Amino acid sequence: MSRLSASAATGRRRKRAVRWLPIAPATLLLLLFLAGPIGYCVYIAFTDMRLTGSSAVDFVGFANFRRAFADPAFRNAVWLTLVFTVLSSLVGQNTLGLALAALMRRASRPVRTVTGALVITAWVLPEIVAAFLLYAFFRREGTLNAILDRLHLPAQNWLFTLPVLAVSFANVWRGTAFSMLIYSAALAEIPKDIEEAAEVDGASGARRFWHITLPMIRRSIGTNLMLNTLQTLSVFGLIWAMTRGGPGDRSQTLPVFMYDQAFLKSLIGYGTAVALLLLLVGSLFSVVYLRLMKVDV
Amino acid sequence: MRAGVDEGGADEGGRTRAGRSRRRTRQRLAADAALLALAAAFAVPLLWLLLASVDTQADLRVRVPGSATLDNFSAILTPDITFTPMLNSLLLCGSSTLLTVACAALAAYPLSRYRSRLARPYLLTILFTTCLPITAIMVPVYGLFVQVNLIDTMYGTALFLATSQLPFAIWLMKNFMDGVPITLEEAAWTDGASMPQTLVRVVLPLMGPGVTVVTIYTFIMLWGNFFVPFMLLLSPDRLPASVSIFTFFGNYGSVVYGQLAAFSILYSTPVLLMYVLIARRLGGGFALAGAVKG
Incomplete structure (x- = not known):
């Protein structure tokens, strides 16, 4: 009995998941091209990355922000x-x-x-x-x-x-x-x-x-x-x-x-x-x- | 207070009404004059655009040309200056608009129809994102695109453009979908239609005007976008009109202003026409929903 109701619950959950499936493409795009860059933005802001020159990127803490406020x-x-x-x-x-x-x-x-x-x-x-x-x-x-x-x-x-x-x-x-x-x-x-x-x-x-x-x-x-x-x-x-x-x-x-x-x-x-x-x-x-x-x- | 006015209107109503209507007329004339002055200020730059486009000798001043010609237009109607950039714009904005509208319609359906604990936070996040200054994330986007080799590709740029308009498109689409009664869908469900079938055959046709508004609005926004293609596309033959106009004519000094004006007109006309199509539906309520994009 309990097994049956458990499987019914899984079935319902699966059905519900399928119902919400259409939201996936939009969410994927937003995560890849919006949330991703924002996260990356937070990361780079604490490094000394440069466009040219050395490939080594160092973590510099708040140096960029200190520099900004002094600039x-x-x-x-x-x-x-x-x-x-x-x-x-x-x-x-x-x-x-x-x-x-x-x-x-x-x-x-x-x-x-x-x-x-x-x-x-x-x-x-x-x-x-x-x-x-x-x-x-x-x-x-x-x-x-x-x-x-x-x-x-x-x-x-x-x-x-x-x-x-x-x-x-x-x-x-x-x-x-x-x-x-x-x-x-x-x-x-x-x-x-x-x-x-x-x-x-x-x-x-x-x-x-x-x-x-x-x-x-x-x-x-x-x-x-x-x-x-x-x-x-x-x-x-x-x-x-x-x-x-x-x-x-x-x-x-x-x-x-x-x-x-x-x-x-x-x-x-x-x-x-x-x-x-x-x-x-x-x-x-x-x-x-x-x-x-x-x-x- | 209103009742008092109505009762008193019986004997002295004639006089006050005449006075009031005279005051109304005076007010209307004053408002007309003020508006026309403001309208003139808005019109001057547009007037320059129109006059310069038919004047081969155009400079930066508003001036009626000696004789109007279409020489400027025929001079710029070459593959390099007009056709390639316009085609690029069309490909870029057309594909990203399609992607945005398709994803937004899909996402809006469950958000509008089903209850879930997550729907509210999801929509609030979406609305929050519509307000974020996209300009600010272009530097990291450039960095990411270089690392994953999407830089200078049309599809990469189209994907990013589509995403940048997606939050607002989802929000609009969901609101339009809320306005479609659910009873017809229930009939479709009982007839054994699947969810995608219901969405495509029943819901979307019913909200046709809403879909049109989202599509055209998205397209207009993308067509005018300068910063994103400016950052993400590098090859001259891939640049859309918004960037090519800048690179072709941006080197001030030796610019033929008449041709610049003619190109601006060709480039702006599609979106102006499209706006006219949806203008009636774009009231303040729409604008209020968060039409904010940089």
Whole structure:
């Protein structure tokens, strides 16, 4: 009797295992090409691996990290990453996206459609094309200076004088559509009668927005800030194609710094340690994001 | 409060309504003006792209060409500049999209249909991975690819590209699958259909729009990806358009800008058209689900 029930239990377990079999290919790919490299990343970060030269790889403990924190070039990269993230993601994409979404609710239909189409086109364009367009826009002989000339304002070589500002603007141009879509959806969910009630009560537009609209979409704001920041942290192609991190190292954010150290200076170990730090910051943001979303899975 | 408004509307409603509608009109005009100004700012770089592509003398400024020609396009329509990179892009992104969608559909099925203690942690891990900056792991991926001889191979790069989009594709696919009622499948089960049969014949056709969205979204993301092929492919004849545009035109100085613009248009058009196909289904809710990729 007991043997019979035991074999029934094995059978059930086997059946259950077969049911979950379809998950295997995806899991295998994720383990091989995502978990594997992350594990490898942790390993290399503690070694002195180089691209060229000696094949012997030594374990060096935290030397790469100590070196990073003492390296002015690394601190420069952290600082520029912060500036780039705050300017383009927190201030630029987020605020502009919210403004666009709020204005779109009031605007007439054709204007709304045209604006939406333009903003989204900038978003769907491949990264490298966006980089070329903004490069053309900011160059000394580019469109921005042509416009400034018309207005009798001083022109300058933006990619040389203010490279971080130029790449931040490029990121705003390219990434605002995402915030706009999120905020459009969030604003559409606010019940009409709440806004109308406040309007009847005589609250001005700005006060209505500050005291009613913003609190009601605060969760979307949180999510959007998280996702924007995560995305901005990993921007490489845009900056690389526009300035290659230069002039000098003045637009060298962490991903560019990482690439530069690992491949142009051949310090794979050191570059990977920087990558690991970037990954840690990214994971931290991801966890906060998951908590914020209170995902129901 | 609402009730008060409705009652009061009887005698003074006409006046306030007229006032309110006038205010509405004023607000709409102001919003229109502000939006148009912003739209113009977004349009300028795009305008340069369009005008420069039909101008053989194009420089970096927005300028209406003396006479519009298609010379730029005919100049770049050569195997070296356009056909090979576009074909490479198609092979690379097409194969990895197929792989991603197939794996995601398979994985989503048990996640959506069966209960297990492991389903929740698995999905949370997936969601967590969608947020990770893929850029950061490219250095170790390069190292690994060198060691296992996958570097500079199309299939190796396609496998990695497919994996990089997989977490988000699984997450999307699972959510779409949750929306398909289970009753039809139960009917199929009773008729003796196996699980793969049920998935292919019943579930996937029912969630056709969802599968389309996942496929096109994945393809768009991969088509624009620059960093992964930039790192993992080395031979010039294997480079996809995203990297070849950079190597052909990246040496600033002697660039023929009109041709660069023409190539950019050819390279961007497929994804813009595809986006239009799924645009209606891509609301904020979709974006909220974590459309984050570097």
